[in-house]
Amino acid sequence: MSVQLKLDQVETYIGQYHILQGINFEVRKGEVTVLLGRNGAGKTTTLRTIMGLNPASKGSITYNNEEIKSLPTYHIAQKGIGYVPEDQGIFAQLTVEENMKVAMKSENDETKERLAYILNLFPDLKKFWKKHGGLLSGGQKQMLSIARAYVNDNDMLLIDEPSKGLAPIVVEKVMDSIMQMKEKTTIVLVEQNFMMASTIGDRFYIIDDGRTVHDGPMNVLKEDDEMRRKYLGIA
Structure with missing residues (x-):
């Protein structure tokens, strides 16, 4: 490689x-x-x-x-290169949808496909699409932070x-999601x-x-x- x-x-x-x-x-x-x-x-x-x-x-x-x-x-x-900081770095006063739109470099077909993929990977984000970031649980905030970095066509x-x-059950969800993401990015x-x-x-x-x-x-x-x-x- x-x-x-x-x-x-x-x-x-x-x-x-x-x-x-x-x-x-x-x-x-x-x-x-x-x-x-x-x-x-x-x-x-x-x-x-x-x-x-x-x-x-x-x-x-x-x-x-x-x-x-x-x-x-x-x-x-x-x-x-996409970056997911330790403190998550989401916008608490913006909704999940607005956080994702701010992160997108463009809204072309490829980005929309990646968004659909990431929402399938993190169904909680789709469920709380109109909810403000600051009201999400710790695990959901982490999912949103990862999703914002992944939605663009980043190679790494x-x-x-x-x-x-995060609670152990949430750690498992995040781990499973990263395992799937590793098939598509470094x-x-x-x-x-x-x-x-x-x-x-x-x-x-x-x-x-x-x-x-x-x-x-x-x-x-x-x-x-x-x-x-x-x-x-x-x-």
């Missing part, structure tokens, strides 16, 4: 704080690549750096062999902590729920103290108790 996204020795500061101190990873087209690590390791900052929200101070970020490190966020989004989705704060996933991450992911990268320290096929991490214990705090 071809490499779609590559980070090479990426460093990022937030104010005076040196958050990313050497991030290296590759994302292969058609796969789910999972970024793992303890809280504060730099996973969210990595996604934000890819999107240009926290610009990299050093290193290289290439997408489809094009350097994007210095591009503004809206140009990066136009390249075909960056999804940050989709299971955070995904970079930040996820603390190892069961979810290991079920969905094809490859993993472990980030520790702002650096990439381990990577490989997900099956390797499933079988390595010591690595999981040392870097993720789980047996």
